[in-house]
Amino acid sequence: MHTDSPSTPSLTRPGPSRRFCVAPMMDWSDRHYRYFARLISRRALLYTEMVTTGAVIHGERSRFLGYNAEEQPLALQLGGSNPAELATCAALAEEAGFAEVNLNVGCPSDRVQNNMIGACLMAHPGLVAEGVRAMHQACSVPVTVKHRIGINGHDSYAQLCDFVGQVQEAGCDTFIVHARIAILEGLSPKENRDIPPLRYEVVQQLKRDFPQLEIIINGGLTDLEVMSEQLKTLDGVMVGREAYHNPYLLAEVDQRFYGDAHAAPDRLEVMAAMRPYIARHMARGGVMNHVTRHMLGLFQGLPGARHFRRQLSSAIHQTSDPLALYDQLLTDMSERQQAALLRAASIR
Ligand SMILES: Cc1cc2nc3c(=O)[nH]c(=O)nc-3n(C[C@H](O)[C@H](O)[C@H](O)COP(=O)(O)O)c2cc1C
Structure with missing residues (x-):
């Protein structure tokens, strides 16, 4: 290290x-x-x-x-x-x-x-x-x-x-x-x-x-x-x-x-950890996009980055249930990461 x-x-x-x-x-x-x-x-x-x-x-x-x-x-x-x-x-x-x-x-x-x-x-x-x-x-x-x-x-x-x-x-x-x-x-x-x-x-x-x-x-x-x-x-x-x-x-x-020993959470863990924060913000009358607009670059450089960005920057404005969109996006990103890992393993 x-x-x-x-x-x-x-x-x-x-x-x-x-x-x-x-x-x-x-x-x-x-x-x-x-x-x-x-x-x-x-x-x-x-x-x-x-x-x-x-x-x-x-x-x-x-x-x-x-x-x-x-x-x-x-x-x-x-x-x-x-x-x-x-x-x-x-x-x-x-x-x-x-x-x-x-x-x-x-x-x-x-x-x-x-x-x-x-x-x-x-x-x-x-x-x-x-x-x-x-x-x-x-x-x-x-x-x-x-x-x-x-x-x-x-x-x-x-x-x-x-x-x-x-x-x-x-x-x-x-x-x-x-x-x-x-x-x-x-x-x-x-x-x-x-x-x-x-x-x-x-x-x-x-x-x-x-x-x-x-x-x-x-x-x-x-x-x-x-x-x-x-x-x-x-x-x-x-x-x-x-x-x-x-x-x-x-x-x-x-x-x-x-020099800290702990490992940072991975991107999916960060996304999951933001979920309760977003829900609290919305429960107080806040708009989800005010939080998630800052997260657009989370997957930068990785497979699915464009999908993530697009869902949170445009699809979010077209849904009546933005939290459900967020949950679906968490599933999508997790599947994409797994698929990428499998692809990498098969190339090796
Ligand atoms: C959108 C934006 C808003 C900024 N607002 C402030 C500010 O409120 N106070 C400040 O001192 N600098 C502000 N800056 C300047 C940044 O603090 C920093 O000095 C500058 O972006 C150079 O650093 P960087 O190349 O790492 O971005 C702002 C920069 C950006 C991009």
Whole structure:
């Protein structure tokens, strides 16, 4: 078994292990996805979607801070820049039981720029430091920052070091670095996740220059071997899109990155374990698709993957009994797997 031994940076507020993190993803990493992901990996640190300070303070608390206990360890990601509001939200996050509060300094959307939220804050390290200081004083869980390596017009390595230096002094030991700049005019958020080139070497350099900090690398990571390579010098990896589109990737995380002995459940077991969760959700008036839309990639790369995806993305809207469709799909996938095993055995 391949196991990477965790390095231990000396943190002033040790929290959950961040050796493998699943990224905050708006509309994707909601509580249903997180419950599903947690069935596959017990150890990965999960992040909520970004929640703005305004939503937490003025909105419906249970909607913005609610989660299933099974999702832990779980970090709340906040969007905001007003120190007093950030402090209020950090205290509420701790009260709600989150293992960490993370500040978003990476989102490039126009909507958030107008409110001084997200990546535009990279040009205001003093304000971010003030916010982090206020959060740090208001709660006793770790306060972390997720950011870019720069933004257009503000993308030198010296500026990045100034940002990290100021925020560190305010009480943040952990930096999750999306290894590309954000271009704040002219690119959509989606383009800003693909077009600016990845520069892992900048994150590596940051760790060399700030060895006492916990540095987590993010951006474009899809291959477990590449992640293991990064972990030789960095403290953690954060994976977004691959963990969503190919969720069974998480099945290797506990053994490979944490040295755990237990085996992950197989895909059919994951499907079966989701059944009572879906039934509970529906019994409370929820819609099945709100849960199962996050499961479409479960069989990616295997026989029947297309059938699985099609049943859960279109057939589900044409049936009056979606749970029966789910049960039938579980039977179908089990038969397909058995047939594939028999075929493989006969070829041998
Ligand atoms: C649909 C979607 C929504 C996202 N929402 C957030 C968010 O709320 N907060 C945040 O910090 N990053 C957000 N991101 C960025 C991811 O956290 C991550 O930094 C980015 O996707 C790069 O990692 P990856 O290449 O592993 O996906 C989002 C990404 C996607 C695909």
